[in-house]
Amino acid sequence: MIRYSYCPNCNKNHVEGFFRIDNAPIFSVVTLKTREEALAVPRKDIELAFCNDCGFIFNRLYDTSIDYFSMGYEDQQGHSKTFMQYLTRISHHLIGRYNIKNQTIVEIGCGKGDFLNLINTLSGGVGIGIDPAYADGRQENPNLTFYKEQYSLKHGEIASRLVCCRHTLEHIHQTKAFMTLIRDSFGSVHRPLIFFEVPQISRILDDFAFWDIYYEHCSYFSAGSLARLFRSTGFKILDLRFDYDDQYLLIEAVAAEETTPVTFDIEESIAEQKQRVDAFRMKINEQLGFWRNRLQEIKDQGKRAMVWGGGSKAVGFLTNFADIGLFEFVVDINPYMENNFIPGIGSQYVQPGFLKEYQPDVVIIMNGIYKDEISQTMNEMGVFPNVYTL
Template sequence: MRAAESPLPVDASCRACGSADLRSFFSSPAIPVNNARVFEERADALRVPNGALELAFCRACGFIQNPRFDPALVRYDDSYEEQQSFSPTFTAFADGLVDDIIERFGLQGKRVVEIGCGKGDFLVAICERGGNAGLGLDPTIAPDRLRQRTGTQLTLRREFFGEETGLLDADAVICRHTLEHIADVRGFVRALRASLAGSPHARIFFEVPDVGRVLREGAFWDVYYEHCSYFTTDSLARLFRENGFTVDDAWLAFGDQYVMLEARINPDGAAPAGGSEADAEALAALTASYAERVSAEMGRWSNTIRAAKDAGERVAVWGSGSKCVAFLSETGTAELVDAVVDINPHRQGRFLPSTGIQVRAPESLTAAPPDLVVVMNEAYVSEITAQLASMGLKPQVEAVG
């Protein structure tokens, strides 16, 4: 990546509020465009194109976007593999969230819509535990993976949400880790409000990554092409308030990695955005120093892996998702890594975009024990360390964040 600012596109404006007061603070001319895809053939993985990344901060509302994002470059199909529910740590988090949402919204015998439902496991849990009827929308749905009780009322539609979706019959709408993939976030939220014209009392729950943590940590591994929109609790709440919703709560969860938002339709339409001037200034300061932190983090990790190899050690990366692809691509260490492993069986045996590395099962590490295991998310360190120990392995374990 390169840190120098570059001129924004002539017509660039904030996709959240419409302001032209954008400041570019980070850019890279070419990064892989589909980090979460995996491929049966290595040649197909190596053919994944690159796209231009630019991070631009809106000084009017705090939203961060990639104004050079081209949605035509990104594909969401059967090769898109984002399911995290194979991890006990993540499953425990998701189970707690299911219970929380059911309690918050009183979801017993109600109608629930999940936009961007992925493989559908979260929606199934909502429906089973609350006796709810569910509708899931996602172009990457895999119904054959779902295990659900007989009688669960569930409809899955392999499609994107948008204006063409029409009216939603819902008591609650859930949208997790989808809005960051949407360029026109204002249009998306307005389309959501319009789709609920027949369900004015519907409750809304959104979940997205927290960009504040990314900026503070210089977490370049959490910045990739599919994520063209970045939020804090303030900027996400502002987006909803300005487009006809009342925000009841906004908070951080999962080790402060995720922004969560609870909202409902405001019958009076748009409301004052609110937000703290001090928070806006703090975010602006983080964007100004982000490039320096990224440079330090990239150097630290590159040196760590190269030092291990120079010492004759074996290095494995645990977690083959989007973070891994960004991490290996940007540090230039793909050829130094001896193995990339993942507990998701639908990733195992397939090849990662850009690097062409084949993903292995964790058990494969016993044949050639690693000396260093780089974990792609610190939330999973305890789980992974325990699994390594169960295989008789005790390598040094370090998490990127």
């Protein structure tokens, strides 16, 4: 096992570990057909480290040799109305602000291509998705082309107006090398607009949201550490903001020869981030204990409990309490997940309709932003459990 002693976001070596999760399943969103397969998923340790030079947070034990591309995985959120409204809003923003009409849009790490399809449909032109894990046949839009490969220098030659990269950078360990590759790929003339979106760590730290820490995410950005990365790799930042209930961090930038450090209000200093990390370190065990007691109590009372919302948050949450053995089922509205089993945990995915018969006493919602949508769905089915949100 390698324990990184330098920061992959700035290449300096003033880093310190501050939080461990042992035996985390290395996959969160792969599709597994049996409980045995789910429980056999390899486990590895996480040690979050803080960089005192650039404020970046990363898993210093991350194993970069894991193949995350060849197994089928499900990470589509497009089945939720709330999420589609969000994607539509950010698409309209980009199209309007940068006048992207009938142009070429590239998406790095496009997953199943839902966002690319949406923004292409709204803006016209053509869309090119680059992702080694793209599943053939998921998109029928004739204006889209998909390359099942990793981003490389040659892709910079595509005459794009906009390059998007949503929820990909947090999976990349060598973040400085990756952004340098993207910058280099554009050469000295091509200057597309760059739009990146990642989860933001400051909220995770402030809320002691341990469920948002899992193996597949090796890199955790704050506004400050993301801005420092972009500037240090030759990008001028046009906009930097939080969105999606402050869960996501969005950045718009363009390659530039000179990157004058215009700072944005949300960019925290390294000292401020260090304080946040120290507060997290002090309080996180209390938060873990609170949830452990609550779940153990539900178990002792013989109540039926379910988690609503699969994917990574469910794995991040359940990893810490798998020994209690409370959750047989997890609800997820993505029909492709139905009947699959959660990696490393072994709970089975069911569709919302399952609750009509199962009638759980307690439902724990993994993402509070969906609370109204989920409560409405349950009430319409005649299901009225105690609802908790993380």
